[in-house]
Amino acid sequence: MNSKAVLKSHQPHTEGLTSLAFSTDGLHAFTAGEDNIVRIWTLSENTDVEPPMATDADDPITALCVYDDGWFSGTTAGTVRHYDKDSAKMNGHFTDVGPANAVRCIAIDPRRKTVAVGSDGLNLRLVELDDPKKTQELNRNAIRKVTWHPTEPILVTCGLNGDVVVWDVTTANPLKIFSNFIPTVINLPKRLAEKSPNSSFDFLYDCSAVWHPSGKQFYLASRARDIACISQSTWTRDSTIVDRDAPGHVTALAVSPNGAFIASASFSDSSSTVYIWDRVTRKIITQHTGTSKTVVTQLAFSPVANVLAWTDSGGEFHRWIDPIQADLVVPISNPIEGLGTMFDDDDAEADIVIGGDNDEPMDDVEDNVSEPEQDWLDDDNDATAAGFTRSDFVKEMVSITQAQPPFQPGATPMQETKQLLSTNRLGYIEVTAPPDSEHHLVDVRFFDLSRAKVSFKDEFKFHLGVLGERGALFACRPQDSRPALVQYRPYVKDSTTQWTYTLPRDCTVLGIAAGGLPLTSSAKDVADLDGFGNIVIATTQGDLTFMSGTGRERRIIALGGDFVSMVAGHEWVFVVHRAGSTTIDGSQNLSYTLINLDDFSVRQRDFLPIPKGHTLKWIGITEEGAPAMYDSTGRLHVLTKYRTPHHASWARILDTNLLERKIGKDESYWPFAISGSQCLCFILKGMRTYPTFPIPPHYELPIEMPFRTDNKPEEKIERDVLMLEILRDGLDDQLTNEEISRTEQRVDKDLVLLVQSAIQKSNIARAVELAKLIHNSRALDSVIKMAEFYHLAGLKEKLQTLKDIREQSEDRLVVARDKRKEWMRPDPLPRSLGAMDFKASGVRPFQDFGPPPTVSRPGLAPAVPVKETTRFTASTTVDIRPTPVESVAGSPPENKRKRDEVEEVSSSFDFAAPPLKQKINPFARKVGQENNRSNLFARKSDSTALQKSESFFDKVDAAEDSVPKTKRLGASKSKEKEKKDGPRQMTLFGMMSSAPRSDKRVPAVQPTPDITMADASQVETQPDLPEEWEETQPVDGTSLLDETQPVAE
């Protein structure tokens, strides 16, 4: 309880049923009791003075009703008296329901024309205020309480038998009957007269249905001792307010004039307690325990002041002044520090409300307590309410459309202790307000868990947040002596990059946006190179402040009208604002502006196509970079051609009302991202307007343009074409990119199928039209073939002409590029600098979807004579050799460049080896080149002898060249590795010979001449490398004779 709260009590009446009503201006209160007296309290005055009384009644007064120009009282004798405004002067007998029927309730309708009188009689009587003789009867027995809908001609009656009936007064028919909803009164009213207080308690209870000022729901104390909230749209129980700390029967209920609080009185353990609940969080804010053995019979909030009043069965009248803390009532004002609180968690509760009621998009706007009267029309966008406006609300009638408050896309109000500040493609920001603590906890949760998690203790109580590509941005309201702040936290480990921007004292942040290039995983290390994106802040000073990702102020752009929402991509910021005021016929009158983040140029500016009576629900940016919006009609639009000024248009890509999954379900959608052909959203069951905690898994709605004709394939093509357009607009100087070509191919495939179906339906014109849309000439060819297949010579001719024309004319891609260029877009697209060179490198592991490479199994290969000599043979005789080994063998020369010289020399002598190699050894170059030239065409034929001898000599030379043996050994070993291309068994041999090889150099050389005698080409087997020679010999010995000889000759 608030320390300032004061309770003032009086006992103006005798024990028994008491009634209470406030005058509409809040200056007076009326109380009535079983002592036949109505007292009129003037609240501003000292209440110790005996208030004036109306003593006309002869029977106990059971009902009171006050309206602007007078008031009514009803008695147990069935008389309703009409009095002048705020005075005890009786205007006359208003109506009479018969002496046997005690009046139980009087209620006047919001238009001040009809008075409903509920009594113990058979009927509910409706009496015209101006002409009491005009009456209407609604047939319902024994009414206890009657209440009117705040704006519409709807009545709720609560009967003695526990039934609650909702009436449409215009038709006099019940809209809905809740049987046995409220406690049935066993004690008949007659017994009340017997004054047996305990047994008649039940009947004293104020069981009336209390309407929320918005008229969207009403509250009832149900049979289950809880408070039921019944929604007007469905007439079903929406939710329940219950708390185990508030036991007992609910004896009275009231809703505060702004609709933010609910007061209830409970009777248990023979004492009454009055509770005040926060409507949004459904938690008790404060409570007051009264005297024992009395039942609170009526509760009422003062319409103008922070006062809750009640009367009880003890005949007492209590006024609780300032029961609700000031900071709850006026969220902007500074909370008072060091309040002595009766309940420990009071402060925490207060903060929840601060966060809560502002962010709830269409409900309680923050000014609703400070100016209570205006809230009669709060939440109400329907122009139909106009007829029910009270005369002193003329001002409201002029602009009856409630202006949509600024909102952050993807944010929810505070629910219990949790709140979402922002939701988008990347993830969401979750705020937890732990009870009993002064700070909030902020968790940035990415959908991609591999990204660094951001989580911190928030002492500023940020109320706005946004998840940018490069960092998370937060803003808080001015609090206490501290001005409003904006804080940016880039997603880098280095916390020094975080910065805070302080706004002037009288300035509040309305919206924030953070844009930037997507962070690619490969470019994480060089993220700084691309910067931390761009920040845009909308303030109450009517401006957009542009800042760089490092906190440098760049520009302050004035924004006319009211800011509503914004979202930033990497190139531009998409701002929604209201140029003037809302229109009288229900339009929100919203416009959008697309401002380039780079040079602050305005790219697009136009109205936002929201139908009258509807509001903007979400704005965002698709993965391709197009702005998107979702309104309360359930339609999703994206902006196309937004790059070219004045070209943009809103394409409707989804109508959630037409979704197949919605049929037969009561659900709505809460989108937060669009990518490709998917709309990511949360599904809200029933009347919910935002997702509740725990956050459910999101759903992917397939995007489908709401075409009226039911032709799925055509719709798909048009959707793809739209996507292609958006993608092509993103192209700079290049003609096409991979994604576009892929999409084009896909579209072509679909088009070919459509052409086919058109041909089958012999719709030739359609076939030609579709064929014209085909991008690639190959697909056009297949269409021509198709025409041929169906024996449509005419069509075939047409298509052929089409193809010819297309071939002759300029390339369509060039045309498209020139068209783009015409619109003069001098600045290149921003490209991620860091990401550019990182993707190019070859195939990654597990990413190769091609067929696996053929495993070479020479042992299983057909017995073809193969020249398995060296790595070089392959390059020389590539054409003839059929085995796959050869292709592998062709490559080694390139790798060989690093071999050491001696080896290179020897090889270069033997063949026309790749010239590159020869460069390494200047000594050998001349010979090699000569060889090259001479051997160009007849490598093997004549020069064999020469080669043989030269290699031999060369080898001897090399041996004499005082090359260290170790080096040679190393060379030969690497050589051995290189020889993987040869059959496996060769290496086996090589291994066997490796031991003797190192020391038996000279003997190893000797066999070479022997072989050369047998066949010239045999020499090619690296005479200087005996191990290789040994390897090859068993295989080649005979086969080479057959294979290579013909070539040589």
Added chain:
Amino acid sequence: MSLPPVLRASVTPPELELIACQELVEIIPLIPMEKTAFIAGAYGPLRPPHRARIPIWMALNLKQKKKCHIIAPDWLSVEYLEAKIKDETTQTQFTELPFHFAEISRVLLDGATDDLQNPDKLRTLLQDLREARQAKARAGLQNLEHSSLRLSNLSAMEINEIRPFFIQAMAVLKQLHVPPK
């Protein structure tokens, strides 16, 4: 293996689970992954927050590492199963269910309990369903013939369950059967 001899002839439930784990299931990945080639095929790419369809074995593996949320198949929900139980108890036919429903529901209930809504209720419902179907299978014994048995919509696990006994019984029936002349 210490299985009774009758069971040795047929597949064991873990083996059936292994087979069922080849089925695809929808997940919400929490890590990005390129399209990856496995022996069973290429799956992916995983791009949070987009859903992906991958085999159950892979989903469970990712789930174990807290790298995805598994979206329960449509039939693994309280409403659906309740409707099925109602059908099952009112109709004489077996109701149509996924062929591997027993295995899949089991592995999901074991491996991804926190991704399912009301797992305890699901367990009881599945048990009820199983019992209802078992009762039907038992009733089907009356129609047992030597040559063939028609039980449409029987799931893999149930077939496996009745196979040892039915085969034996049918073999006996075949011996008793006098072919019409």
